[in-house]
Amino acid sequence: MTSVADYYAGKNVLITGATGFMGKVLVEKLLRCCPQVRALFLLVRPKAGQSMQQRVDDMIKCKLFDRVREDDAHFHRKIVPISSELTEPGLAISPEDADKLAACVNIVFHCAATIRFDEPLKHAVQLNVIGTQQLLGLARRMRHLEAFIHISTAYANCNRKHIDEVIYPPPVEPRKLIESLEWMDDRIVQDITPRLIGNRPNTYTYTKALAEYVVQQEQDKLNIGIIRPSIVGASWQEPFPGWIDNFNGPSGVFIAAGKGILRTMRANNDAVADLIPVDVVINLTLAAGWYTAVHKLVPRCPPGPLQKHHVMSSFKRNPLEQAFRRPNANITSNYLIYQYWILVSHKFPALLYDLVLRLTGQKPQMMRIFNRLHKAISLLEYFSSQDWEWNSENVNMLMAQLSPEDRKVTFNFDVRQLNWPEYIENYCIGTKKYVLNEDMSDIPAARQHLRKLRNIRYTFNTVLVVFIWRVFIARSQMARNIWYFVVSLCFKFLSYFRASSTLTN
């Protein structure tokens, strides 16, 4: 039995989506734990005025690569950026680069995708389906290819309640869809999108399902492996706990809750989400690369439960700076209760805050922030308010194939060993440090700010109760009678207490 690192020794690996959240962790892990790997070819596009080389240079400077840097200061020599735009014909790879890749690549990891839930169908198909087809075309030219690993999602088949580790028939024949989209203008595509995606919630899950089918079509020619992670969160252990660099999925929810903006969300009653740490997904992916070189595989990452109270208590211990309110959220599956909390805990405070901003000559902004937040959480609702049953037999089988050292240490993907409260604490701290770039030394000031917010809330509530009561008393004789009765009762109790304490003295 070879170890996973031994397998990658001397291999040339091609990675798409290397500048993304998961791609970066994959590159880091390969360089650190498979030090004999020969070269990593990264398909990267120029973006936002930066050349492909500048983007890769920036990427490897980031903190995520600190441990690799410590081990080998010249690790960047193994990284070979290749200019590529996946939505362009031929992936916009130069003929020389394409020939070079065809001659030497041994393993492909395809991570690139648009993961936006509101992506127009045409663009999602262009990147997630046609981009994948074109990459497979390039893979077919690779003379020494041993495995093609495609990163899909556990929700590609979210229209089913029970999902096995198989490729299901596609919702439509991809070729027919691609042909139709070619002549339709964007307005028509927008109009028919809901009909096309049917009982899937968005173009993302729909195009990921089509991509799986497109990959499966190549199974006679290539060794393919498909990984289906659920909701990918911050790292558990590697390269350090809590690494996260984006607002996607639960991270945006956590940050909004930690800032005291998000106070309610629609989710299933026990508020459990299928979360999986990114380092676990990457360990599984690399192990699958090794195994697929010999066998074919569709493993799904085993998820773990995410619970609301861990998030809240963690942000109370390690508060984010300048919170709008104290972190506290009501999770409910009931639509009416949810709407009530939206009104009372989101819209009313936002209106009040904007009023104060207007009165002090500033531009109102809170309602705009809440409108964006509502759009984002409405897109996540489908996933947070349902449960799925997934089969993970291939994952268990793969685990059993690993050497004890790989299974327990280097490529561990057994989430049963994960301590969830500790993981969530590190996750929340990770959003603070790496997404919001807040300093941990500011925590005492942030705690002081939370105490101030609590005092403001107590004062506000007291004033509100007194005000309502005064209005009520002014209008109702019965309320006045009750009020006088309660006040006289208090006086009687006080005078009795005073009299009895005088007697005992």
Ligand SMILES: CCCCCCCCCCCCCCCCCCCC(=O)SCCNC(=O)CCNC(=O)[C@H](O)C(C)(C)COP(=O)(O)OP(=O)(O)OC[C@H]1O[C@@H](n2cnc3c(N)ncnc32)[C@H](O)[C@@H]1OP(=O)(O)O
């Ligand atoms: C209450 C607390 C505890 C609760 C625990 C209970 C459990 C419930 C948790 C449930 C979570 C459920 C998550 C389900 C996710 C399913 C995942 C499926 C898995 C996958 O396969 S793929 C990964 C998932 N994909 C995504 O998550 C993408 C979703 N995002 C989008 O589609 C778009 O970003 C969105 C939401 C439509 C917004 O679009 P837009 O308005 O155009 O904004 P931009 O994306 O362009 O961003 C502009 C700007 O804002 C920043 N940003 C983005 N999101 C947030 C946010 N939530 N909060 C704050 N800021 C955010 C973004 O970084 C940009 O900043 P710039 O500086 O770059 O401009």
Ligand SMILES: NC(=O)C1=CN([C@@H]2O[C@H](COP(=O)(O)OP(=O)(O)OC[C@H]3O[C@@H](n4cnc5c(N)ncnc54)[C@H](OP(=O)(O)O)[C@@H]3O)[C@@H](O)[C@H]2O)C=CC1
């Ligand atoms: N994050 C999650 O929760 C989950 C993710 N997945 C899957 O994992 C994979 C990686 O996701 P994640 O890392 O989170 O996504 P990111 O959005 O962080 O990364 C996407 C990557 O794709 C690249 N890319 C996008 N468009 C193009 C293009 N036109 N040409 C070339 N490259 C492009 C991006 O490059 P650039 O930097 O240039 O934009 C980036 O490197 C995806 O396939 C996704 O479906 C599955 C389940 C859950």
